[in-house]
Structures are given as C-alpha cells and as structure tokens.
Amino acid sequence: MATTSPSPLDSYQQLGLRISKIINSPTAQKAKSALIFKLEHESPEDWAQLLEEIGENDNVTLAWRDDGGVQIFWVVPKED
Template identity: 35%
Template sequence: MVRTAQATPTSYELLTRRIHRQVMSPNAQSKRQTVIVREPREREDDWDLLLERLGEEESVRMTWMGNGVVQLTWTNQHPD
C-alpha cells in the first residue's frame, strides 16, 4: 500500500475553508448574505488578504460593522 503525503494546510487555507463553509451554508445561500468574524487564533495578515481578495469580487459587497466584523452580501451569478 502506497501512501501519499498530504501537505498540512496553511493558516490562510484554513481561514478560507472556514469562510467558504459559512458562505456555502444553506441559510447564507438562501439569504445571499453572512457575517464573518476573524477568530482569535487566525492571523491578522491572513484576514487582511482574505478581505482584499473578497473586495476584488464584483458580485460581493462588504460592509464593515466594527470590531473586525464584516457582513458579506452577494448577487446570484448563476440565475436559475
């Protein structure tokens, strides 16, 4: 049996996976919005990079609510 080594995800990858799960949740998808918050264990530079990349998305609107809380709203890019 041959095993392949799995790379340990970076802190940024872990952050993006968490936010992706949150955005893809049925509740967030039905409302097309969610509120994201940086958790204490997450790096500030990772958080800044994530927000920068989200800000580049034309379909995403970010509203800063204070204390590191950001509301994301988005349009449906693939209408039914």
C-alpha cells in the same frame, strides 16, 4: 509501497476553508449574505488578504461592523 499523507493546510488555507463553509451554508446562500469574524488565533495578514480577495469579486459587497465582524453580501447575476 510508500504512502504520502496530504500536506497540512497552511493558516491561510484553513481560514479560507472556514469562511467558505460559512458562505456556502444553506442559510447564507438563501440570504445571499454571510457574517464572518476573525478568530483570535488567525493571522491579521491572512484575514486582510482573504477580505481583499473576496472584495475583488464584482457582485460582492463587504460591510465592516462595529463589533469587528464583516458582513458579506452578494448578488447572483441573472442568466441571459
């Protein structure tokens, strides 16, 4: 019986996973805000694509900081 190992994540998926962990941390969830930075080894194209996708969400605001970080703010819509 052959076993297949899961295929490794590509650079964009790795970036998405890293940022997702930051955004989903209890501290960020409580503050409805997260500060993210591009790591040296991460691709500028992946970074730009990720920020564009995050920014497309209706309740999300991105703020670029002078230190190169990006602050993400979000609002949780009220339930009807």
